[in-house]
Amino acid sequence: MSLFKHIRQLNALQCLQAKRQYSPAALKSASLQYDKDPQPLFTDSETQRLLQSMTQLQLDKVFRQRTVPDNSSETKFMTTLQLEKQFVKTIEKAKHLLQMPPVVKIKQDTERIISKDPAMKDFATTKFVFTDITFGLRHSERKVVVRDVDGSLSYASLDTTKRMNQLYFPLEGRKSYTPRMFADEQLLQRCLDEHKYEFILDRLLVQYEPYETEFHNISARVYEHLNESKQFDLLRSTRHFGPMAFFYAWHSCIDDLLYDMIRNDYLHNAVELIALSYKIHQVPVDYKQTLSQLEQLQPTPAERAHAELLSCLKTKDELGIEQEIHQAIGKTEQDFTADELSLKFIEQYIGSEHSRKKVQLELALQTLKEVNLEKLQLYQGLKKAHGVQAS
Amino acid sequence: MSLSPASGIGRFYKHSAKIIRFVRQGCTNRPFYHIVVMERRKNQHQPVIEQVGSYDPMPNDNNERLVALNTERIRYWLGKGAHMSEPAAELLGISGLLPVHPRTYMTAWRNRKAAAEAEPVESAATA
Numbered sequence: 100m101s102l103f104k105h106i107r108q109l110n111a112l113q114c115l116q117a118k119r120q121y122s123p124a125a126l127k128s129a130s131l132q133y134d135k136d137p138q139p140l141f142t143d144s145e146t147q148r149l150l151q152s153m154t155q156l157q158l159d160k161v162f163r164q165r166t167v168p169d170n171s172s173e174t175k176f177m178t179t180l181q182l183e184k185q186f187v188k189t190i191e192k193a194k195h196l197l198q199m200p201p202v203v204k205i206k207q208d209t210e211r212i213i214s215k216d217p218a219m220k221d222f223a224t225t226k227f228v229f230t231d232i233t234f235g236l237r238h239s240e241r242k243v244v245v246r247d248v249d250g251s252l253s254y255a256s257l258d259t260t261k262r263m264n265q266l267y268f269p270l271e272g273r274k275s276y277t278p279r280m281f282a283d284e285q286l287l288q289r290c291l292d293e294h295k296y297e298f299i300l301d302r303l304l305v306q307y308e309p310y311e312t313e314f315h316n317i318s319a320r321v322y323e324h325l326n327e328s329k330q331f332d333l334l335r336s337t338r339h340f341g342p343m344a345f346f347y348a349w350h351s352c353i354d355d356l357l358y359d360m361i362r363n364d365y366l367h368n369a370v371e372l373i374a375l376s377y378k379i380h381q382v383p384v385d386y387k388q389t390l391s392q393l394e395q396l397q398p399t400p401a402e403r404a405h406a407e408l409l410s411c412l413k414t415k416d417e418l419g420i421e422q423e424i425h426q427a428i429g430k431t432e433q434d435f436t437a438d439e440l441s442l443k444f445i446e447q448y449i450g451s452e453h454s455r456k457k458v459q460l461e462l463a464l465q466t467l468k469e470v471n472l473e474k475l476q477l478y479q480g481l482k483k484a485h486g487v488q489a490s
Numbered sequence: 491m492s493l494s495p496a497s498g499i500g501r502f503y504k505h506s507a508k509i510i511r512f513v514r515q516g517c518t519n520r521p522f523y524h525i526v527v528m529e530r531r532k533n534q535h536q537p538v539i540e541q542v543g544s545y546d547p548m549p550n551d552n553n554e555r556l557v558a559l560n561t562e563r564i565r566y567w568l569g570k571g572a573h574m575s576e577p578a579a580e581l582l583g584i585s586g587l588l589p590v591h592p593r594t595y596m597t598a599w600r601n602r603k604a605a606a607e608a609e610p611v612e613s614a615a616t617a
Contacts, residue, residue: 213586221605222584222598225549229585232543233562244586245554250598252586267558 131319131350136204140379141345147199149371149378150341154197156400157336158408161193179412186408190401199341206310212253219250228255230263238264261308272305281306281317291324300339322346331359348376354456357445361463364470366441367393373448382453389444396437424481428474435475442468500537502529510567510582511575512545513538521547525559525578527567542567545581561587 140146164170177185231242243255243263255263265275280286280302290299299321307314322343325331334340347353353376360369370393374386398406410418418426425431430438442464449460502508507530514534516522525543528536543559550556564587568574574582576593583591 216590218595219590219598221601222594223555226554227557227584228554229557229559232558232560234560246584246586263556266556 133204137349138203141202149375150199150344152400153344153368153371154340155336156193156404158193158404160336161196186405190405194401197338199338200304201309202342202345203310205312205315208257210253212251214252216250228259228263230267232267278306294328294330294333296321296325296333297337326352326355329355329359331356344372348379354454358460358463361467366438367397370441370444389440392440393437396433420485421487428478430474438471496541498538498540500528500539502539508572509575510572510578512577527572530573557581559585
């Protein structure tokens with residue numbers, strides 16, 4: 100019996116060593132870290148509004164087919180009134196699906212000893228971990244205490260607490276061991292090279308809490324890789340776009356994202372990104388006025404998506420000629436004025452010392468201006484040809 | 491040996507003696523205990539009033555023994571005047587929920603004594 104015990108202890112030691120080699124700490128840690136607590140700035144309502152607007156709401160992307168067992172959809176007959184109600188519900192659901200994971204600072208592990216009892220030294224050969232399994236507690240509220248071999252009673256470390264929570268109250272999808280994807284450097288690199296950013300971030304969110312070191316390291320690596328590969332469209336209209344933009348703004352490397360936004364003609368997003376960066380670094384530029392003007396001119400992503408859904412209900416005859424012109428060109432008169440405002444703001448940014456890739460941005464802006472001018476001329480021409488009164 | 495739900499299916503008299511005790515689950519050479527509340531006079535494998543925790547006496551990979559305690563219910567039953575079996579009382583003492591049981595101190599003292607006695611022998615053997 101004692102031989103078995105001995106072998107078991109040896110095994111345990113070996114396991115510990117093996118784990119140390121395979122732990123996520125072995126991963127190359129990302130170079131960019133939040134130097135102070137980003138949470139107050141991130142949860143600020145204005146920042147949230149900016150980030151949500153930048154994320155956009157593309158319904159076919161939010162409700163796309165996913166790799167889950169059940170992807171079935173239901174078909175129903177509805178009256179127009181019911182359908183309109185359903186549209187509102189759909190938008191709410193989409194907003195819910197796009198909720199951003201919080202950006203918080205890394206939680207430090209502190210040792211909190213409850214009592215020391217030298218008379219209890221060597222009462223057992225191993226330590227005891229006690230978990231409170233009282234019904235209805237949240238994971239963060241659950242007490243886990245450890246009685247060590249030397250008789251001291253203390254609160255368990257964050258790592259142990261998480262392990263015990265996962266053991267007694269498992270979360271779906273979270274593994275009790277580190278998934279190989281996050282433990283093995285090569286596997287993670289392969290995922291990154293195949294541009295599976297959303298997959299990595301989704302899994303990261305399931306596996307780790309936002310205040311953990313691994314979460315920060317791996318997410319920073321993903322964002323940095325993304326900044327180099329410039330495939331921002333993969334994350335647009337997913338819940339990870341906001342934290343990504345916030346990360347770039349915080350570490351003042353927004354230029355690539357900005358370039359991508361200008362190329363895709365998301366000028367108001369570009370303005371919001373610049374404003375966010377000004378807000379974070381407290382640059383004395385008045386961005387609020389431009390933002391409020393833009394807000395009046397353009398609908399929020401949710402309103403835009405709702406309008407898009409509602410327009411499906413109307414037949415072509417009901418739309419009217421003005422709508423048809425709008426659909427053909429993709430912009431309304433309000434959009435053109437908004438674009439002018441945003442262009443002025445972006446040019447001001449490019450001229451300042453904050454932008455790093457001035458030439459590239461200027462070229463993109465120039466191209467966009469030419470295209471916009473053509474569109475405007477076409478718009479006015481079409482209006483004139485159809486005899487629509489200029490409002 | 492069938493498992494009953496944690497809320498228990500055991501019938502009990504209002505004023506009968508209740509006890510918080512271990513029930514040995516697991517199998518041959520692999521003990522695992524449920525910490526339960528049941529009528530004192532009953533056999534351990536009869537239906538329980540309520541399961542309030544579990545105890546795994548075999549150390550896991552991280553060399554720790556895992557105990558789960560539903561402290562809210564344990565306190566309720568103690569308040570109702572439930573008794574405790576000695577191993578259960580010892581465990582609750584170690585957890586810090588109750589004062590440490592004298593037997594724990596005894597074991598600790600004996601272990602320390604045995605280790606102190608074994609040490610000179612070992613050093614003599616190596617010399």
